[in-house]
Amino acid sequence: MRVYAISDLHTDFRENRAALERAGLAGHRDDALIVAGDIADNESVVRETLTWLAGRFREVFFVPGNHELWVRGEDRDSMDKFHAVLRLCDQAGVRTTPARVGGVWVVPLFSWYDADFDVRGEGVADELEAWSDRYFCRWPAHVTRVDQAFLQMNEPHVRRYDAPVITFSHFVPRPELLPPTRYLRFKGLPLVAGSLGIESQIRRIQPRVHVFGHTHIPEDRVVDGVRYVQHYFRRPAADDTQSPLKLVWTDDAPPAEPLFC
Numbered sequence: 510m511r512v513y514a515i516s517d518l519h520t521d522f523r524e525n526r527a528a529l530e531r532a533g534l535a536g537h538r539d540d541a542l543i544v545a546g547d548i549a550d551n552e553s554v555v556r557e558t559l560t561w562l563a564g565r566f567r568e569v570f571f572v573p574g575n576h577e578l579w580v581r582g583e584d585r586d587s588m589d590k591f592h593a594v595l596r597l598c599d600q601a602g603v604r605t606t607p608a609r610v611g612g613v614w615v616v617p618l619f620s621w622y623d624a625d626f627d628v629r630g631e632g633v634a635d636e637l638e639a640w641s642d643r644y645f646c647r648w649p650a651h652v653t654r655v656d657q658a659f660l661q662m663n664e665p666h667v668r669r670y671d672a673p674v675i676t677f678s679h680f681v682p683r684p685e686l687l688p689p690t691r692y693l694r695f696k697g698l699p700l701v702a703g704s705l706g707i708e709s710q711i712r713r714i715q716p717r718v719h720v721f722g723h724t725h726i727p728e729d730r731v732v733d734g735v736r737y738v739q740h741y742f743r744r745p746a747a748d749d750t751q752s753p754l755k756l757v758w759t760d761d762a763p764p765a766e767p768l769f770c
């Protein structure tokens with residue numbers, strides 16, 4: 510079994526959808542794919558993209574990102590939409606709960622961000638004026654900490670497994686994985702990037718690999734014995750035939766060694 514990873518497909522951009530279709534992704538009928546959130550806010554686009562992927566892989570795993578939970582001009586709230594997206598995944602044959610694929614478990618972790626993640630205190634709150642989630646997400650009144658509400662849903666799956674594990678989340682699990690704010694174009698990012706609670710759950714599961722997305726900043730390094738990978742979808746040039754996916758696991762050989770930092 511080979512396990513591939515990608516995040517942030519954003520196929521509501523026509524150019525991204527065309528590039529994904531051009532990539533074809535043939536030859537993966539015996540492989541699994543992790544999609545770490547942010548396909549689109551439009552449910553039809555999410556369904557279409559996941560159905561297309563599910564037809565090409567033996568297993569596809571997905572967690573909603575922030576874009577899936579936008580409720581622009583809708584009556585329902587973002588939590589309603591979250592559950593609607595999970596139902597959609599079910600109908601498309603896409604997994605949102607743990608499953609063993611060959612010799613490895615893949616464990617999806619739902620998440621959201623919280624300002625506590627900005628442990629260096631570098632995030633610039635004024636820059637969040639233009640942060641779309643502020644306007645396009647709406648939470649039920651009883652949800653006071655959105656990140657905790659999602660982490661709570663993971664609890665039944667936070668345990669040790671009987672084989673190596675790959676966990677994945679949309680949001681960033683550790684502050685070390687975010688570059689210092691002086692290198693960021695969007696200085697508000699540390700406030701809306703991740704949640705320390707994801708890392709607490711990772712520590713309890715002890716995976717070999719954790720895949721994440723959201724920041725659109727590539728990453729592949731080992732911290733405290735876990736290989737953290739972000740491989741967001743970068744639209745390839747029309748004549749580029751390289752796969753847009755990243756291989757993160759094979760049963761036959763240990764995963765490619767990333768740089769130790």
Ligand SMILES: [Fe+2]
Pocket residue numbers: 517519547574723724725
């Ligand atoms: Fe994204």
Ligand SMILES: [Fe+2]
Pocket residue numbers: 547574575576679722723724
């Ligand atoms: Fe995101």
